[in-house]
Amino acid sequence: MSFDTLGLSAGLLRAIGDQGYTEPTPVQRKAIPVILAGKDVLAGAQTGTGKTAGFTLPLLQRLSASPAGKGRRRVRALVLTPTRELAAQVGASVDTYGRHMPLQSTVIFGGVKINPQIARLRRGVDILVATPGRLLDHASQKTVDLSQIEILVLDEADRMLDMGFLPDIRRILALLPANGVRQNLLFSATFSNEIKQLADRLLNRPELIEVPRCNTTAERIVQVVHPVDKHRKREMLSHMIGAGNWRQVLVFTRTKHGANRLAEQLEQDGLSAAAIHGNKSQAARTSALAAFKGGKVRVLVATDIAARGLDIDQLPHVVNYELPNVPEDYVHRIGRTGRAGKEGAAVSLVCVDEHRLLRDIERLLKREIPRVVLQGYAPDPAIKAEPIQNGRNGTGHTRPRKQTGGRNRGGTAAKASPGARRKSAVNGSGEKRTASKPVHKHVRRKAGDSRKQPQRRSRSGQGRERAVSPGG
């Protein structure tokens, strides 16, 4: 099947041709005609399936078919993403696919100066790609007007909820025109009850599009577990990269400190490596990613949140140096390989401490991941499991519960449960932590004054309020 049959305009077909795409991916085949018909969509599509083009192409077509009135362009389509990287990536896709269309777009996210964004918004845009936090900053400063939005896209909605953006999303929805006149598209890799509730509230008789099945990993990704002792993981990783002559590998650690340390150690082993995580400035993250994409850096070591939204073509290897605390993150991580029909390998180095995490992942996948003991790296059976450390001053691991609070601008975040023994929280730089103490109170803030608040940095990640949003 070719793109010609989907009802896309000549300008879009030309842009698709420029990209060298010959046929639509399954999610594109299903989503494009439905979105072109103006319907709401609830799509279960993981990253790597071509979902961005799946919503961007028909969005561009619909906007260009009903040109805006005279005067300054107004924002007519809003795409919300959980992270800065994903926002940048989606923004680049809008530019790419819209290059022959008479539409203007921009991307806004935190961690960078707001004034150039204000200037760009002032000049007028049709399509705005944004992370929730910075968008609310603009809204409170009245530098963006969301009252004319015709199409709303929530991209990676599950991750937005995981990261505590639900209160922000609610505030943004309150700034949009009434639901009846708006087309809403919700994309999510997984469907929790929270996602279903959000979808019920937001979507108007949506078409359900599912490719591939949620909570499953793409079949084209070859998965393997290598049992290994914790203290030998680094040596094993260097060995695998060298022996396999891997040119480009994305490696996941659980913590920012762990990512830094591993990148340094790999450098000592003679492998060019860089770390990318929420404590790094946006400029450092962007340059590490560019170096990796450009082949200057062979190993990119990332934490879950920092890696979200990275689009790296044909990434052949993803390594779970440490298994994630939350099983859904495994699905997101390995979605970085085997992209858009390409084969990929997802390798997990699993020590005795992580057996429970592995069981949780396999329960989610509803399948066992094959174990292969590498010669010379058989785990020492005398080593007993220890609690997992989640950070430099890490607490013993228990699987964190999902956090439900977000940037607590209006003090309306979900109620903290003081009795909770451990909470998953997101600290000031947007990384998940487990907090070992009860959460006692929120910081109340007026909408719009978050930028001036001293308590942007939550105390050791224990507060539910987050200082700088990951998407920011």
Ligand code: AMP
């Ligand atoms: P996404 O799931 O939107 O992050 O897209 C994953 C990757 O697939 C991106 O690198 C796109 O450039 C690529 N892609 C999207 N659509 C197609 C297509 N129809 N054929 C080949 N590659 C595609």
